[in-house]
Amino acid sequence: MRRAGWQVRVLEAAPQAGGRCLTLRAGDTVREAGGPAQPVPWPVAPHLYLNPGPARIPHHHRGILGYCKALGVPLEVLVNENRAALVAAPGGAVPLRRLQADLRGLVTEWAVKGLGAGGLAMPVSEEDLVRLKGALRYWGGLDADLRYRGNSRAGWAEPPGAGLAPPVPNLPLDPRALMRPEVWMAASFAEGIDYQATMLQPVGGMDRIAMAFARVLGDALVTGAEVLSLRRVEGGARVAWRGADGAVREEVAPRVLVTLPAPVLARLDTDFPADRKAALASLRYAHACKLGFYAARRFWEEDAAIYGGISWTSGDATQVWYPSHGLHGEGGVLVGAYIFDGPAAERFEAAAPEARAAAMAADGEALHPGYAQAVSAPVSVAWGRMPRALGAWAEWTRAQRGLEYPLLRAPEGPYVFAGEHLSWLTGWQEGAVLSAWSALADLQA
């Protein structure tokens, strides 16, 4: 905006820039509405942090990555899918590699049968069909007779050593063990366009991006500045805001770029027309939650050779994330729960921090026996209770995309709007960046 000739002031209610782009580390405190303050009780070390909001950057999110490059934010690889990660199961957690290999093998075996049943939509020669079956054999890890009987992709029953005996691969699991929804979810989530390798993270925490922006903004950024009301006036809009010193100021700006999350903006004292207010109030936000645990011993690395990635519980915790950084280091911070939305998130959100931690520690036991004893110092964030967010990200319905989305993204008099919710990439920083660029085009117009 400055490059386009605007004189800019950023009013940020929080003590620091970033909003949901937040990193928690020693010295920080989480303050949910109606909850006790949660000071972060972890040791001070660069690798000991939790990103309660966005924690991954897909490689094709060129906008946010472009800012990382331009602002000098160092990046490193984040492991999203790790074949050593675990999926909770009734008989004990199973490494993802075993589920992936078995599913791929079985599906391919069925596909070979489907081909025989005239499944191929296109005309192919007999020779092509032979080549195709050879390719399928390789793809699925099938035996020479095109049956799946397990192979080393599923891991080893007897790992390769330096003795006389050859290694022995795992046998296939009972196919019934594959029939559970969390198995198919765990086996496919990293196929999603925003979850595919390579995924990235800023070295030291996601808020390095916000800090880099704050650095270049300099005096233009006013933190601790809570906007109280917006009114259209002659020459623009009047913004009333309370500063960090408690004093209330009123200022008129020719244009106001409004980036508050919809649930917060819906509650703000504004003179927006009724249809906009109704649209803001009707936009549902996901109630995502995250919980961080400290572990003095990196037991996931030492005991299970897990370096980064995500395990799947069958409890409310949903996902457990292992750090992709600080490998072999002193202690680590685990994401002990990442709950996207739904009843599990509601339960988590309603619970007190201690109750959340106890439940999540119990869920982790299904992945790592002894987990509840090995983790400590919980810190949790339920985005639905974070005062300046009141939700994690917008969840548009198909119908709302036709009506409320165009309405909310349209400028109105002195007001221009941006945020992840005003994009097709909700829940991602990239959506906020693209929306900001779109808003800048609106401003220029």
Next chain:
Amino acid sequence: MRRAGWQVRVLEAAPQAGGRCLTLRAGDTVREAGGPAQPVPWPVAPHLYLNPGPARIPHHHRGILGYCKALGVPLEVLVNENRAALVAAPGGAVPLRRLQADLRGLVTEWAVKGLGAGGLAMPVSEEDLVRLKGALRYWGGLDADLRYRGNSRAGWAEPPGAGLAPPVPNLPLDPRALMRPEVWMAASFAEGIDYQATMLQPVGGMDRIAMAFARVLGDALVTGAEVLSLRRVEGGARVAWRGADGAVREEVAPRVLVTLPAPVLARLDTDFPADRKAALASLRYAHACKLGFYAARRFWEEDAAIYGGISWTSGDATQVWYPSHGLHGEGGVLVGAYIFDGPAAERFEAAAPEARAAAMAADGEALHPGYAQAVSAPVSVAWGRMPRALGAWAEWTRAQRGLEYPLLRAPEGPYVFAGEHLSWLTGWQEGAVLSAWSALADLQA
């Protein structure tokens, strides 16, 4: 060995420890037998290096990772499969994501047909079958009628933005485009047990491991010490070796742990029995080759959003690797060719460095138009021509595993043997570690 009470001396012919665990950076020179010296002409920077030998550590190689931890070698994630990486194709390179999504979709569509044709070996209820088809739909990214018609897993024809129009996923490729072997290889290699995420690398180059070993070995390590002959004598074996000063020494040791690669050991002046000599000479080594290019501009990141991972050419270069480190940094070193073995490796090995570089630059053009102009400063290593290796790794035949393998790994008088070739994990440092531990057990016995 020292902990077990042995007094140890390590005779290392090279100027530094590590053998094939080698890293090339500014100041180094590659000297192949019968080839010109290749000084490494890259700028001096921690991220500008090539690992011509081992370059990846699978997360389940606990031996070598244990040494990394014990010796304080910092590790970072290496991206092996990157869905943004490219596969060369007649009409232009295709991102791996698109091939992966289309293959998975097609195979799953065939599998659904195979299920209908009575493909399921186990008895399932009608209800289970409905659930299974739902799971298959999700797994393969199929439409409601269980057909694959493309989806966002394959990437975007119109990416999501912040405008009014919704994003548009890629349509499926012509299935004929999927029928090429390099496509199936590219789409399945990371399923292999030693290629699955998470893969790791030492920060700064693989030789950090060798350097860490050298540090703890201290005076026990004698570099530039070329062993000339081995003879059994009263009280052990006599080792003749030429030191860095050119002087030849003879020493008697009660035990000699021989870790030379088989092709080198086969040529050494020893008093091994004829059957061992014959077995050593008959063990074929892969003639793997690698070539590094310097690029002043990280065009793979800037132009194609590729952060680490491997692209597949259809030429001799086979694989092109992008660095998983130094992201957004100043310049980078690409692996411009990784040729495992076979005729392509023979051609590469026979060629002069300049001819290799020209051919590999041309192969890269099929991935990145303008590649040949964007890369420079080639450095190449054909392991078959490296004097102290004469090959990359052992390639046992099934028959040799029954006869020659037990013979070569067995101790003999004062001689004990170790190396990657004496394991079931040839071509991996882990195999060498496991073999060394096995040899230590032999020594103790």
